[in-house]
Amino acid sequence: MQNIKYSKKVKEHFLHPHNMGKIKNADGIGKLGNPACGDVMYIYLKIIKKNEKEIIKDIKFQTMGCAAAISTSSMITDIVKGKTLEEAFKITNKDVAKELDGLPPIKMHCSNLAADVLKEAIKDYYNKQKNRKIKYEKTACYKCCDSKKEMD
Amino acid sequence: MQNIKYSKKVKEHFLHPHNMGKIKNADGIGKLGNPACGDVMYIYLKIIKKNEKEIIKDIKFQTMGCAAAISTSSMITDIVKGKTLEEAFKITNKDVAKELDGLPPIKMHCSNLAADVLKEAIKDYYNKQKNRKIKYEKTACYKCCDSKKEMD
Amino acid sequence: MKQIYLDYAATTPVVKEVYDEMKDYFLKNYGNTSSLHILGQNADEKVEKVREKIKQKLNAKDHKVIFTSGGTESNNLAIKGLVYANKEKKHIIISKIEHDCILKTAKFLEKQGYEVTYLNVDKEGFIDLKQLEKSIKKETILVSIMHANNEIGTLQNLKEIGKICKEKKVLFHTDACQSFTKEKIDLEEFNIDLITINAHKIYGPKGIGALVIKNGIKLTPLLHGGGHEYGFRSGTLNVPAIIGFGKAIDVISKEDIKKMIDLRNYMIKEILKKIPTSKLNGPTENRLCNNLNFLFNYIEGESILLQLDMEGICISTGSACSSNTLETNHVANAIGIPKDKANGIIRISLGIETTKEETDIFIEKLIKIVKRLTDMSPLTK
């Protein structure tokens, strides 16, 4: 009933994720998710300033989760590496899913939280810069994800 | 669930019944059954007296009913032809079924009424002889017979 | 002795192409549709295709296909599922000639305090649309009228029934086990909210059916569990049977139907002409393409059936010679056949493989057998 076929791109990123790991002394760290729900994601940022602009020089992620969670993590790091923080902040979970040629419907709102985590990391960076607060609304759903699994 | 396989003997009598028909001016006639229930049986007797004994010289039947009704009718006429009335009166529905190598269980108590009809015919004969009353208990069931038929 | 099977209304063989289609799903693509791995997902995908195909065949624009174990389950789910999920309304309407699985369900509900209206039918088995309209009241939740009657082949006017149900804002369910793929059914045009179909009447496997329901309808499941079938019917999906069901939809062609109608009409004419004690039950128009049903005076259907059987011909009786008088052939009863004649009924149902030759052999044997039994009967005038 619920087709959770993943796109080729999702599978690629899932099996061979990009930018996996930690950044020591990161300039910003975002953390979201709950192991009880099955998806936990950390994003680490290294920022440099160039012509007044703050640019993501390096980005890494750590994720515990299903194929959707892992591939969106990997994909977002690809998307924003080298982008300015302002540009990066505009990326939505939907954008990430689109870049991956879509996610199964049941995964759209649960495991697709990479953009939110990135925003958390940027927020963390701004917080450290003092006097720079930023607001946004999380778009992923942080309750347990919907899956069709039943034991047979 | 309810096997209504008929024995070979039942099938033979069913397809080629013996002593089928009417006897004109019969000495005794027995009638039982109800078309609404699916089984109606008539038995006609021709009696002769020999050495003080009343003997069934001829017997015929007419039956509307299923294979069990028809074959038991046919079988009982075979059994009692030439027998004395006293002997014939002792024949039970069970005896008839036995001679036929059995009837399907669901047919044992409904369509197996030939012996009862024969008794009716003998009673009728006795009644006509005056002062000779005879009693017996019907053993077949005269409600609608049990069958597993359902429309599919 | 070659068998002549004329009992396609009871069940059909699985035709070769359906059988072949299922094979892989027994032996190789055996995954459980709930499984996330490729075997499961492949099975799931194929099952979804069958759902789509069923919807297309029925022109179901806004419906869900719930797979069940057959017509009986679909009918039970349609009625019980619906009334249990909508407790405020306690009245349903069915006809007097519904299949046992509707009738007995209705009787069961009556015991639980529901009200059931059993619509009369005329001599040919048609309900009275006026009576239907008048029977609908505020408490009515559902009208369930079968499409083709399984015994006498009467085809109800679904379109008119659907129109009335729509106007009166009650749900309309139809049991189309006998008519699916044989007669036109258009859920949109006929305004059908729920429909029961199954596979083993259309050259598909036994043990699979579907209840197709309009989106938004709530049902209380009869089978609780893993939440399969939109939560309406749990249990591991019977994938090979579903695949077979899907394939079976294509089996009966327009030509087959035309051929069956011609044969049916030919047989009616011949039998009525050659057997003076015979009478046709059911209508001559708006009759299921493959159904024949006759009454023979003075004799019993079961004896006709058995003698034909001994000669290699399979048919069905029309009478339910049952210990419970209430259960004696309710259809015969409803169309006004007196009880003392209701045992003389046989049903003949044709298949796509039935030939003119077979029907001729059948008619010839039938004539002889009827004569033999009539001669034997004490009731013959």
Added chain:
Amino acid sequence: MKQIYLDYAATTPVVKEVYDEMKDYFLKNYGNTSSLHILGQNADEKVEKVREKIKQKLNAKDHKVIFTSGGTESNNLAIKGLVYANKEKKHIIISKIEHDCILKTAKFLEKQGYEVTYLNVDKEGFIDLKQLEKSIKKETILVSIMHANNEIGTLQNLKEIGKICKEKKVLFHTDACQSFTKEKIDLEEFNIDLITINAHKIYGPKGIGALVIKNGIKLTPLLHGGGHEYGFRSGTLNVPAIIGFGKAIDVISKEDIKKMIDLRNYMIKEILKKIPTSKLNGPTENRLCNNLNFLFNYIEGESILLQLDMEGICISTGSACSSNTLETNHVANAIGIPKDKANGIIRISLGIETTKEETDIFIEKLIKIVKRLTDMSPLTK
């Protein structure tokens, strides 16, 4: 890429000999068991033989075999059928690790005013016989405890449970879908009143199961209709599937069981040894012969499953990553696995065709995948 299927607990292929046995009943002996003609009677006869065979296999001396569409239906019929037919008693006892189709049925009954006791299980999944005994009261009609758990393979002590039920004069039902033909079941010795079995876990077809009940037990049918199956379950009998079910009873041999146990034990040893973040769920003794279930720290079962799938290996996850928190893996919950770890579970289930080679390939790939995912996890210490 050759598939390695290690999800036999979800469903099995139909083996060739079962498939072959069914063939004739699809294509030639396709009669409806209700039909009085030879095709119907032949089918009926064969079906009766399967009933007998099932009874023999279970040592059922005084029981009826009711064919259903599968385990889900049998379990629903056992519980709902029984409580609806015995309205005076409104309490049932089940365990916390029953299959969804028992659990959800129990929850449904609770909403209707019935009382349900959910027995705890220990870390290995065993119920506490003392707690069972104490839970039985005057109003208790039924104790339903599954034989082998489908997730963690725990085999309950049916004999002791049966003894308690007998003493306390309550009926005892067991869901034996996972254990039938794999583990000893003796209805007499174990005092089992009702038992659920199905075919698609034992190399038979999907869509067929049975509820075997002691004579004298009354059930309210879930499916009303023509009165099939002693009146307890109407619907045209699924003859080919029943034939297949009958044949499937013979598929698993003593040697197969021994082989599966050896492989299972070998795999447990290897995996625990080679994957330091792994933990075995379920017991080491009294464990279903073909079941393995592991927890992996820091990572998600679904990801393991999918990566294995991409490498051609089919397994199952243990977690029901579900929107409804109540529904997250109730078995993991019951055996005390904290929620934040319950997503790291996988189930591996062996079949008669599983080879040592396959298990070695599996273990090798599992090690790599677990390492990869663990390295990626933010939770790794």
